[in-house]
Amino acid sequence: MTNTIGDIETADVIIVEGSNTTENHPVISTFIKRAATLKGATLIVIDPRRLKLTESADKWLRLQPGTDIALINGFMHVLIEEDIYDKKFVETRTEGFEELKKTVKKYTPEYVEKITGVAAEDIVNTARTFAAAKRGCIVYCMGITQHTTGTDNVKSLANLSMLCGDLGIPGGGVNPLRGQNNVQGACDMGGLPNVFTAYQKVDGDDARIKYENAWDITGLSPKPGLAVTEMVQKAGEGELKALYIIGENPLVSDPDLNHAEKAFKNLDFLVVQDIFLTETTALADVVLPSFCFAEKNGTFTNTERRVQRVRKAVEAPGFARRDWKIICDIANRMGYPMNYPNANAIFEEIRLVTPSYAGITWERIEKEGIFWPCPTENHPGTPVLHAKQFTRGKGLFHAIDHRDPAEMTDEEYPFILTTGRLLFQYHTGTMTMKSAGLNFLAPECFVEISVNDAERLGLENGDLVDVVSRRGKIKTKAKISPKAVDGTLFIPFHFANAAANRLTNAKLDPVAKIPEFKVCAINIRKAA
Amino acid sequence: MFKDYYQILIGICKTKSQRYHKKNHKVHIDIKDFMEYLYFIYICNPVKTAYFKRGNPMGKENTIEINGNHFSFEPGETILEVAQKNNIFIPTLCHLKGATPTGSCRICVVEVEGARSLVASCAAPAARNMVVHTESPEVIKARRTIIRLLLSSGNHNCAIRDFDSKDWTQFQLRVLEEDGNEDLCPAWGDCKLQDLAYRYQVKTKGLPLSECQYPIEKVNPFIIRDFSRCILCGRCVQACREIQVNNAIDFGHRGANTKIIAGTDVALKDSDCVFCGQCVEVCPVGALTSTHDLELERFAKTKKVRTTCTFCGVGCQVEMTVQNNKIVKMASAGEDVAPNHGRLCVKGRYGFAFVGSPERITVPMIRKNGKLEGVTWDEALDLVASKFTGIKDEFGPDSLGVFTSARITNEENYIAQKFTRAVLKTNNVDHCARL
Numbered sequence: 014m015t016n017t018i019g020d021i022e023t024a025d026v027i028i029v030e031g032s033n034t035t036e037n038h039p040v041i042s043t044f045i046k047r048a049a050t051l052k053g054a055t056l057i058v059i060d061p062r063r064l065k066l067t068e069s070a071d072k073w074l075r076l077q078p079g080t081d082i083a084l085i086n087g088f089m090h091v092l093i094e095e096d097i098y099d100k101k102f103v104e105t106r107t108e109g110f111e112e113l114k115k116t117v118k119k120y121t122p123e124y125v126e127k128i129t130g131v132a133a134e135d136i137v138n139t140a141r142t143f144a145a146a147k148r149g150c151i152v153y154c155m156g157i158t159q160h161t162t163g164t165d166n167v168k169s170l171a172n173l174s175m176l177c178g179d180l181g182i183p184g185g186g187v188n189p190l191r192g193q194n195n196v197q198g199a200c201d202m203g204g205l206p207n208v209f210t211a212y213q214k215v216d217g218d219d220a221r222i223k224y225e226n227a228w229d230i231t232g233l234s235p236k237p238g239l240a241v242t243e244m245v246q247k248a249g250e251g252e253l254k255a256l257y258i259i260g261e262n263p264l265v266s267d268p269d270l271n272h273a274e275k276a277f278k279n280l281d282f283l284v285v286q287d288i289f290l291t292e293t294t295a296l297a298d299v300v301l302p303s304f305c306f307a308e309k310n311g312t313f314t315n316t317e318r319r320v321q322r323v324r325k326a327v328e329a330p331g332f333a334r335r336d337w338k339i340i341c342d343i344a345n346r347m348g349y350p351m352n353y354p355n356a357n358a359i360f361e362e363i364r365l366v367t368p369s370y371a372g373i374t375w376e377r378i379e380k381e382g383i384f385w386p387c388p389t390e391n392h393p394g395t396p397v398l399h400a401k402q403f404t405r406g407k408g409l410f411h412a413i414d415h416r417d418p419a420e421m422t423d424e425e426y427p428f429i430l431t432t433g434r435l436l437f438q439y440h441t442g443t444m445t446m447k448s449a450g451l452n453f454l455a456p457e458c459f460v461e462i463s464v465n466d467a468e469r470l471g472l473e474n475g476d477l478v479d480v481v482s483r484r485g486k487i488k489t490k491a492k493i494s495p496k497a498v499d500g501t502l503f504i505p506f507h508f509a510n511a512a513a514n515r516l517t518n519a520k521l522d523p524v525a526k527i528p529e530f531k532v533c534a535i536n537i538r539k540a541a
Numbered sequence: 542m543f544k545d546y547y548q549i550l551i552g553i554c555k556t557k558s559q560r561y562h563k564k565n566h567k568v569h570i571d572i573k574d575f576m577e578y579l580y581f582i583y584i585c586n587p588v589k590t591a592y593f594k595r596g597n598p599m600g601k602e603n604t605i606e607i608n609g610n611h612f613s614f615e616p617g618e619t620i621l622e623v624a625q626k627n628n629i630f631i632p633t634l635c636h637l638k639g640a641t642p643t644g645s646c647r648i649c650v651v652e653v654e655g656a657r658s659l660v661a662s663c664a665a666p667a668a669r670n671m672v673v674h675t676e677s678p679e680v681i682k683a684r685r686t687i688i689r690l691l692l693s694s695g696n697h698n699c700a701i702r703d704f705d706s707k708d709w710t711q712f713q714l715r716v717l718e719e720d721g722n723e724d725l726c727p728a729w730g731d732c733k734l735q736d737l738a739y740r741y742q743v744k745t746k747g748l749p750l751s752e753c754q755y756p757i758e759k760v761n762p763f764i765i766r767d768f769s770r771c772i773l774c775g776r777c778v779q780a781c782r783e784i785q786v787n788n789a790i791d792f793g794h795r796g797a798n799t800k801i802i803a804g805t806d807v808a809l810k811d812s813d814c815v816f817c818g819q820c821v822e823v824c825p826v827g828a829l830t831s832t833h834d835l836e837l838e839r840f841a842k843t844k845k846v847r848t849t850c851t852f853c854g855v856g857c858q859v860e861m862t863v864q865n866n867k868i869v870k871m872a873s874a875g876e877d878v879a880p881n882h883g884r885l886c887v888k889g890r891y892g893f894a895f896v897g898s899p900e901r902i903t904v905p906m907i908r909k910n911g912k913l914e915g916v917t918w919d920e921a922l923d924l925v926a927s928k929f930t931g932i933k934d935e936f937g938p939d940s941l942g943v944f945t946s947a948r949i950t951n952e953e954n955y956i957a958q959k960f961t962r963a964v965l966k967t968n969n970v971d972h973c974a975r976l
């Protein structure tokens with residue numbers, strides 16, 4: 014997030030796009046709902062589904078899945094055409110405006126209505142409302158990123174925010190909500206194929222030399238590595254031989270599972286380190302038991318870039334060991350000594366090589382977390398990014414055209430499938446499904462279907478249905494819901510026995526390598 | 542000041558009694574502590590107040606006098622807020638920070654010189670040159686009446702009802718005896734009404750218990766609603782409506798039949814309730830409790846640990862309660878603690894069963910003849926190291942890959958990428974952020 018969670022309550026206008034906030038980030042949704050119902054902010058929800066959050070919204074724009082860029086271009090068209098964008102911000106803080114202007118020229122409200130299904134009038138009004146806001150806040154989540162156009166979707170939202178001059182101010186900003194507790198931290202720590210900590214590029218000589226010195230080693234590879242989805246592909250092709258998986262269950266969460274399963278079986282050697290046996294450990298050659306969050310000391314970095322403490326409360330079961338200790342033990346056996354007395358010592362090493370964390374110490378975050386970047390020990394941290402300038406100096410507008418999703422509906426597969434999470438379960442359910450209470454509230458998989466579609470197919474609530482795509486088939490129950498919109502079905506991906514990801518398309522966004530979980534073509538029929 | 546002494550003393554009383562498990566029949570007499578407590582409340586307090594009396598900053602703008610001391614305030618601040626800022630104790634029941642004051646319980650009344658009646662400090666804004674007394678005889682009398690009414694309005698069987706300060710030992714004995722009795726209020730020891738009854742020495746001996754016409758609701762996995770202990774303070778409604786904005790509950794059936802209802806008076810599970818448990822966290826008495834609370838052992842050694850929730854990326858600050866190496870309760874770390882300011886969701890509050898699950902993996906395992914078998918750490922680690930080394934030598938570093946995790950700590954992620962880059966010598970490291 015460019016801004017803080019608390020900031021949301023100070024916004025005048027909030028656009029929530031592609032985020033089922035009340036279920037996926039329930040506590041953040043309270044800030045949004047409070048802003049809208051108690052503090053007088055205007056809330057605009059943009060999503061293919063009639064989400065719970067639309068009940069608190071002033072306006073719900075129902076767009077066709079995968080048409081976000083067209084819609085945002087439509088807003089920008091209106092802003093420029095009516096001359097109501099923030100000229101001072103555009104002149105002093107950005108570049109590339111002329112390009113953008115040319116591109117969005119053809120996205121008239123009428124043209125956009127045809128692509129997105131959002132009424133031209135609503136496009137004009139939303140653009141005007143957002144332009145009039147002193148503090149316009151944009152919140153988004155996987156509904157924006159899990160598309161083959163994911164990176165461009167994100168850039169489009171940044172365009173819109175810059176055009177309205179909403180970046181760098183409290184109550185504004187472009188705010189992605191991170192799905193898992195420490196996604197932000199995993200990225201910051203260099204758990205990515207192309208960067209070391211703090212996004213220092215592996216193919217940059219300076220960073221590599223710095224790391225070789227810090228780690229007392231030579232020969233770090235300058236070649237960017239493979240993303241998760243690419244590793245799965247290479248495993249299938251036999252080029253990747255061994256995989257070490259720590260605390261993930263890709264055999265439920267990966268797209269096009271039937272294909273992924275084959276790929277994993279093709280590995281010579283699979284090591285899985287986890288707290289439970291999962292669908293993935295079922296294929297492992299070695300399983301290593303580790304600690305869960307309540308058993309260890311360390312830090313997580315939340316979605317607003319706040320580094321916070323994790324503290325040990327209970328002893329781990331049996332012979333389980335700390336994740337870092339296990340990894341270090343393997344390194345030592347492979348001839349490279351990695352030894353630390355405790356997690357705090359690791360954090361001290363992180364500070365030495367990570368400029369944005371350099372000023373943070375465990376002592377400083379004892380009571381309250383600090384926002385990175387925090388370069389020195391007397392720096393207060395940075396709650397709002399881009400206040401004076403962007404990382405690259407001036408903010409760059411990206412002129413982007415709409416592209417269709419990788420898979421469109423046709424006669425054989427006439428429905429669009431979109432996947433996501435439920436409030437009462439979490440990710441692949443490894444943790445939440447151990448709670449009898451949560452299972453009581455969300456016991457099993459279902460496919461959410463609109464009243465009209467169900468009637469047309471002769472389906473009753475609770476009927477067993479087959480859902481099929483070009484890649485696979487699952488059997489589940491129909492749930493007729495007011496949330497669903499005609500032509501679009503929703504399936505939660507938590508449940509391994511009816512895994513939505515047997516259906517999904519593994520087509521990736523070319524830059525971020527994110528699969529298109531939010532759109533694929535399917536068909537549905539009553540089970541025989 | 543006042544509050545601190547009070548809490549320290551209540552603390553002493555509670556820990557002392559906790560040291561004596563109910564099976565231990567030799568109960569220590571805590572009468573000395575109790576006398577000390579009375580001393581602080583009634584004798585020591587005026588002395589202390591006088592001791593800390595500051596110079597009179599008359600003439601300065603926006604100052605208010607509370608118990609003889611002058612304090613400055615910001616326009617719009619309530620009397621209660623000014624008092625709290627300056628560590629002056631005023632009891633509250635219905636007041637909920639962050640929500641509109643309802644002024645319904647009136648326990649927070651104070652005497653304002655010149656006002657016709659006592660004033661609810663949680664709703665009354667501080668005004669220039671106001672003179673306030675927070676513990677005048679009249680105030681104490683009013684509070685006692687309120688507490689007595691509340692105690693007699695429901696099934697407050699935590700033994701405070703019949704409590705006689707002369708008979709502290711008997712009281713302790715009875716609590717120990719009654720503990721384990723299912724009917725004893727689960728909020729015992731963690732109840733604002735009980736605390737206030739101690740503090741203001743309220744007895745309701747002799748008053749009949751009023752019958753409750755509404756049965757306990759237990760038909761959901763997390764929240765128990767015991768209407769017989771509800772004091773109708775409305776905090777839960779405020780929390781649901783204004784803090785979490787779920788609008789699941791409200792006041793229903795007016796008059797003597799008033800009850801907090803969900804939807805059209807249905808069970809929580811059939812209403813808009815999302816089981817965030819905010820109402821339970823704010824309920825000052827034992828009317829709303831968590832099913833987990835039943836597992837709390839009243840006299841077991843208890844540890845509280847502040848940490849960060851492990852589910853989504855909001856990073857809510859939570860306080861875990863641990864007994865016997867088991868998490869028994871999860872609550873927010875407080876309404877002043879960012880980023881969640883006292884709020885949690887159903888997963889964060891109630892989804893911790895996995896930690897102590899018997900299904901946790903406890904030993905390293907190696908697949909032998911198609912089956913995973915338990916082995917020693919040395920065997921497992923040796924195998925992993927030799928396999929990685931072998932594959933790296935034969936097929937090159939880029940034939941290896943690591944999925945690190947968005948679930949583990951920063952320190953562990955750092956170690957995982959360091960291992961991949963420095964030991965395996967490849968950049969094939971990624972995590973499932975995108976999935």
Ligand code: SF4
Pocket residue numbers: 777780781785787788789790809813814815816817818819820821
């Ligand atoms: S659990 Fe949450 S949603 Fe349900 S009644 Fe309580 S505050 Fe409202």
Ligand code: SF4
Pocket residue numbers: 770771772773774775776777778801820823824825826828829
């Ligand atoms: S349930 Fe608790 S919080 Fe709600 S009105 Fe009753 S006593 Fe107050």
Ligand code: SF4
Pocket residue numbers: 038039040041850851852853854855856857881884885886887888889890
């Ligand atoms: S309590 Fe809920 S909203 Fe907060 S971090 Fe945990 S899962 Fe997320």
Ligand code: FES
Pocket residue numbers: 632633634635636643644645646647648649650661662663664
């Ligand atoms: S706390 Fe002030 S009226 Fe209840």
